[in-house]
Amino acid sequence: MEDLREKAATSIASGACVAVLIDPETRSAEIYRPGRALEKVTGSPSLRLDPELPGLELDLRPVFSR
Numbered sequence: 001m002e003d004l005r006e007k008a009a010t011s012i013a014s015g016a017c018v019a020v021l022i023d024p025e026t027r028s029a030e031i032y033r034p035g036r037a038l039e040k041v042t043g044s045p046s047l048r049l050d051p052e053l054p055g056l057e058l059d060l061r062p063v064f065s066r
Contacts, residue, residue: 008032017052027064 001023008019012032019032029047031039041047047058 005030018049020047020049020058022058022060022063024063024066027060029060 001021004021008021008030009032011019012034017034021030021032023029026042028040028042029044031041031047031049033039033052045059045061045064047060049056049058
């Protein structure tokens, strides 16, 4: 996971508006955004990525059901 965290941070530093890491083992997600603190979400069946991606909601149930 640490390598993926570094890649997410690099993506944000390179201009991406949002980066999301999903860990099915811990049923959690990390949301990276420029100029904002890391957001950690645990146990939620979905993620909304507003305001960067208005209206986009990721359904995590298929990922977490494995």
